[in-house]
Amino acid sequence: MRRNGSRTRTWAAVSLLIGALLASGVWPGLAGAVDPIKIGFGMALTGGLAANGKAALIAMQLWEADMNKKGGLLGRPVQLVYYDDQTKGATVPGIYTKLLDVDKVHFVVSGYGTNLIAPAMPIVMERKLVFPALFGLANNEKANYPGYFQIMPAGPNPAVDWTATYLELAARQTPKPQTIAIVGADAEYPHNALAGARENIKRLGLKTVYDSTYPPNTVDFTPIVRAIKATNPDIVAVYSYPPDTAGIVLAAHEVGLQPKMFGGGMVGLQFAALLTKLGPKLNGIVNYDFWVPEPTLKFPGIEDFLKRYQAQAEKAGVDPLGHYLPPWAYAYLQVLGQAIEGTKSLDQQKVAEYIRANEHDTIVGKVKFGANGEWATSRVLQVQFQSIETTDIGQFLKPGKRVVVWPEQYKSGNLIYPYAKAMR
Amino acid sequence: MVALDLLLNALAAGILLGGFYAAVSLGIAVAFGLLDVVNIAHPVFVMLGAYVTYIMNVRFGLDPILTGLLFTPVFYVLGVVLYRVYYMSFERKGAESLRGLVFFFGILFIVEVSLLLAFGVDYRMVEASYIGKTFQIGPVGIAFRLLVPCVVGVALTGALYLFLSRTFYGRAIQAVAQDSFALRLMGANPFRVKGIAFGLAIATAALAGALLVMIGPVEPAMNREYIGRVFAVAVLGGMGSIGGTLVAALILGIAESLTSTFYGPSWSVAVSFGVLLLALAVRPSGLFGR
Numbered sequence: 001m002r003r004n005g006s007r008t009r010t011w012a013a014v015s016l017l018i019g020a021l022l023a024s025g026v027w028p029g030l031a032g033a034v035d036p037i038k039i040g041f042g043m044a045l046t047g048g049l050a051a052n053g054k055a056a057l058i059a060m061q062l063w064e065a066d067m068n069k070k071g072g073l074l075g076r077p078v079q080l081v082y083y084d085d086q087t088k089g090a091t092v093p094g095i096y097t098k099l100l101d102v103d104k105v106h107f108v109v110s111g112y113g114t115n116l117i118a119p120a121m122p123i124v125m126e127r128k129l130v131f132p133a134l135f136g137l138a139n140n141e142k143a144n145y146p147g148y149f150q151i152m153p154a155g156p157n158p159a160v161d162w163t164a165t166y167l168e169l170a171a172r173q174t175p176k177p178q179t180i181a182i183v184g185a186d187a188e189y190p191h192n193a194l195a196g197a198r199e200n201i202k203r204l205g206l207k208t209v210y211d212s213t214y215p216p217n218t219v220d221f222t223p224i225v226r227a228i229k230a231t232n233p234d235i236v237a238v239y240s241y242p243p244d245t246a247g248i249v250l251a252a253h254e255v256g257l258q259p260k261m262f263g264g265g266m267v268g269l270q271f272a273a274l275l276t277k278l279g280p281k282l283n284g285i286v287n288y289d290f291w292v293p294e295p296t297l298k299f300p301g302i303e304d305f306l307k308r309y310q311a312q313a314e315k316a317g318v319d320p321l322g323h324y325l326p327p328w329a330y331a332y333l334q335v336l337g338q339a340i341e342g343t344k345s346l347d348q349q350k351v352a353e354y355i356r357a358n359e360h361d362t363i364v365g366k367v368k369f370g371a372n373g374e375w376a377t378s379r380v381l382q383v384q385f386q387s388i389e390t391t392d393i394g395q396f397l398k399p400g401k402r403v404v405v406w407p408e409q410y411k412s413g414n415l416i417y418p419y420a421k422a423m424r
Numbered sequence: 425m426v427a428l429d430l431l432l433n434a435l436a437a438g439i440l441l442g443g444f445y446a447a448v449s450l451g452i453a454v455a456f457g458l459l460d461v462v463n464i465a466h467p468v469f470v471m472l473g474a475y476v477t478y479i480m481n482v483r484f485g486l487d488p489i490l491t492g493l494l495f496t497p498v499f500y501v502l503g504v505v506l507y508r509v510y511y512m513s514f515e516r517k518g519a520e521s522l523r524g525l526v527f528f529f530g531i532l533f534i535v536e537v538s539l540l541l542a543f544g545v546d547y548r549m550v551e552a553s554y555i556g557k558t559f560q561i562g563p564v565g566i567a568f569r570l571l572v573p574c575v576v577g578v579a580l581t582g583a584l585y586l587f588l589s590r591t592f593y594g595r596a597i598q599a600v601a602q603d604s605f606a607l608r609l610m611g612a613n614p615f616r617v618k619g620i621a622f623g624l625a626i627a628t629a630a631l632a633g634a635l636l637v638m639i640g641p642v643e644p645a646m647n648r649e650y651i652g653r654v655f656a657v658a659v660l661g662g663m664g665s666i667g668g669t670l671v672a673a674l675i676l677g678i679a680e681s682l683t684s685t686f687y688g689p690s691w692s693v694a695v696s697f698g699v700l701l702l703a704l705a706v707r708p709s710g711l712f713g714r
Binding site: 046047048050051053054183186212213214215216217218219220222223224226227230242243246247250251253254255256268271272273274277281316317318319391 | 551641
């Protein structure tokens with residue numbers, strides 16, 4: 001009996017000691033293992049958007065590792081809980097319901113892309129959750145949900161602001177261009193972008209000579225490019241997805257399309273896969289981007305982040321440059337993390353209010369959200385491909401190949417105008 | 425008024441596109457048209473051919489067409505083995521209709537996921553000296569990137585047509601398509617003949633894949649975009665008609681190109697399938713079907 005009593009006392013003392021260590025935060029790792037702060041999301045790891053989705057996931061896991069290395073958030077470790085949404089909107093409601101009801105995550109963030117953010121919105125709104133979103137174009141336009149914060153710097157009026165920079169840049173050239181051709185894929189993003197472009201074209205007093213969409217599975221773009229050429233436009237604005245972008249750029253060279261400005265909203269020209277295949281054919285194209293390795297965009301932490309991302313990218317079979325989406329996938333979690341630390345709370349409303357009221361320091365620069373959860377002011381860059389002579393990937397890691405020509409604040413070089421002059 | 429040079433260029437682009445469609449659809453014309461095997465996985469084998477071409481191009485600098493030709497025997501063997509599995513599991517038991525379709529769906533997903541795991545989800549393209557170059561015939565501009573696939577597609581169609589009409593095994597394949605029981609009475613083994621035919625169908629995918637990755641970038645899930653198109657070509661041409669497949673591919677290519685040029689590209693697919701429906705209304709067995 002005495003012996004049993006002694007053993008009981010010993011165990012009680014050990015339990016008390018462990019409890020004291022956990023409570024004091026001296027042993028945060030173990031404390032966190034018991035109760036981490038969980039952040040849940042669906043992500044396109046297979047399907048059409050998987051190339052970007054996988055790259056985003058690497059960035060988010062880097063943030064998770066960085067946070068836990070620093071001791072987590074509010075003294076608790078951070079844990080990402082995620083599922084593959086297969087680039088299918090239909091899977092998204094189920095994923096978010098499971099995250100909230102079964103996995104009991106503390107916060108949810110969006111997956112990648114407009115089509116996969118939209119199906120999560122009703123659940124998020126119904127439960128009044130804070131919802132940082134990754135690259136959605138005008139997802140909150142109709143709902144105007146106060147907990148929505150979208151990291152892509154499209155600006156307060158996304159569809160219009162997105163296309164404004166390219167068209168305004170064109171309209172500032174001398175002599176002022178008069179005619180424009182616009183074309184895009186029959187899909188969500190190009191449709192939104194084309195609608196925005198039409199508004200901007202009207203505002204800037206340009207005359208539209210070609211306005212059409214094409215099916216997403218188009219194989220040969222030469223008939224389309226030839227039809228555009230036949231209208232002899234001063235400006236050509238294209239809103240396309242990666243395979244179409246390659247097809248259109250190749251067809252433009254084959255057909256000899258040489259407007260005064262060519263580009264606009266071509267997705268794909270931000271990734272190594274197309275950059276290294278199209279090489280010198282890119283010269284002269286002016287296209288949107290969000291970050292390029294120019295001296296005017298060297299925000300604290302971005303270079304260190306990219307080095308670590310690039311070390312993992314090849315193995316994962318994703319974009320080895322990582323300039324397009326990964327920094328923003330890291331940044332939207334930075335914003336959430338800073339809000340949790342700032343409010344010292346897991347309360348959804350407090351965190352949302354903090355995000356809305358403050359400016360956030362991230363690896364993509366200072367982020368300030370407007371009333372509708374979009375960036376308070378647009379930071380869509382227009383970059384011009386200049387002096388590309390090879391298809392070597394190394395050149396795209398250095399400045400001088402994707403020169404920022406708009407906006408003035410981040411400008412790193414002058415626009416070579418017209419397009420033919422920069423083509424070589 | 426329609427500009428003549430625009431019309432000529434649209435026709436030329438349609439012919440070039442049609443030649444490529446023929447190359448992608450030939451395997452379906454043989455497997456579905458002649459053998460009654462609903463190989464819905466055919467486009468994923470085209471994608472496999474595209475990735476093999478990409479690897480050989482990036483690692484060894486091999487020309488895409490040469491790679492396509494080198495790998496046709498490998499794909500042939502793959503096809504023969506695949507048919508053997510299909511025959512033993514489904515056809516022999518008379519359960520090929522629905523279960524066979526599920527089997528090929530399974531193959532489609534397995535190959536697609538394998539490509540995803542092996543190559544990731546990034547877009548892949550190949551390089552060759554002639555890609556990006558063009559030449560003029562009067563007002564008509566021809567891009568080698570589209571001309572080479574068209575020429576290879578037409579040559580492949582011709583070779584397959586000659587094989588099926590002039591060789592013993594070719595005639596045996598046509599015979600098994602008409603009456604496999606009668607072929608058995610003649611002392612030939614329908615299973616073996618069908619295996620050869622299915623092997624040939626898959627072998628065409630190696631070349632078609634090489635042509636596909638030459639035209640534009642590919643990613644593993646892209647195969648699904650071709651399922652409807654290849655079956656439409658095979659059905660319009662007439663089940664099992666190799667020459668009909670080429671004619672149907674050219675018709676759909678020209679319809680797509682003319683629509684894109686003159687009426688807006690968003691109508692091109694609708695017009696192509698409208699042509700298919702119209703043709704089937706007049707000739708339910710396809711243009712050259714019996």
